[in-house]
Amino acid sequence: MGASSSPAPGVFSPMLTDGSVSDAEIMLRVKTGDQSAFEYLVQKYRRPIVSFMYRMARNAAAAEDLAQEVFLRVYRSRESYEATAKFTTWLYRIATNLAVNHARDTRHERPEVQVSLDEPDEDTGTTLEVPDSSLNAEQAIVRRERMMAIRQKVEALPEQQRLAVIMHKYQQMDYKQISEVLKKSESATKSLLFRAYETLREQLKEFV
């Protein structure tokens, strides 16, 4: 890609802001060397991908590293990209593979590493908890306990169920898209999600 011949980062061709242009078509422009098209995709998907990784990883720094790696892989794969599926399906497949590999690589660390929701991460300065200044100390403790419980119960789900719940509940993806990312049938995905939510309902009933 010739960066010198591309528009400045962040400056995007107005043609691409037309709603009729799909992300897959924009990715095809990245393939031809349009740097601004790539910038557009990063800006559009950075927040969803970071939030996906925050829920998949154990700490904020790892989550942001993984999210950056997703975009780097998109960039590296630009020349081999084929618009055979929705761009988001391809994007989440990359994200899912990275998150699953990270979880497997770090699984031996899990019993020792305690997730801290309120302590800021050394690298990013962020916490996994969103602070709410309207709560008093007692309410904040209760809220933190509930957050920890939700996080732990979702984490404890089998891998495929956890991925399905995060994509469905927090990324608002439909059954078809989740099934494509997970390479399952739509019917199997529906069943997977129903079982996952039933498990969570049972495990979290004391907080309801």
Next chain:
Amino acid sequence: MKCEQLRERMPDVAAGLSEATAAESSHLASCISCAEQFKAMQETMALLDEWQVPEPSPYFDVRLQARLREEMAKPQAGWAMRWFRQPVIAAALTVIIGIGVGLFFSQGPRIHNSQPMLAQNADPGSAVGDLQTLDNNHDLYANFDLLDDMDLQQDVTANP
């Protein structure tokens, strides 16, 4: 509508991602079991909503841009490397190289057997002849330590 059919759709409707159809609403109004399950799932969904995550840190974009610049600065892989990244071609090349190495080693003894022919052509006392003598008697020289142990050193020095 059957309970099974409604249960398939329940996560989507309970999460608010989709509206209940008339048939689904009707079933929920008439089936106590499904209605209870649906209410419980809605409550679970509301609880899961509490798990909020922060915005990307201010450093996210800066770090991503730095990593992208590094990526762009890397030289593009040559055509040979791009070809080699194709799994089928990589596998085929590996097999061809493997066969080549196998053939090379399988012909090794034949090459070795041709050495006595060369030894016969070298003049005794010449540098080449001496080297061939050393090579031909390699096993013997390698076992000099053993000969020492067997008290044969004197015989050897007496008859060089």
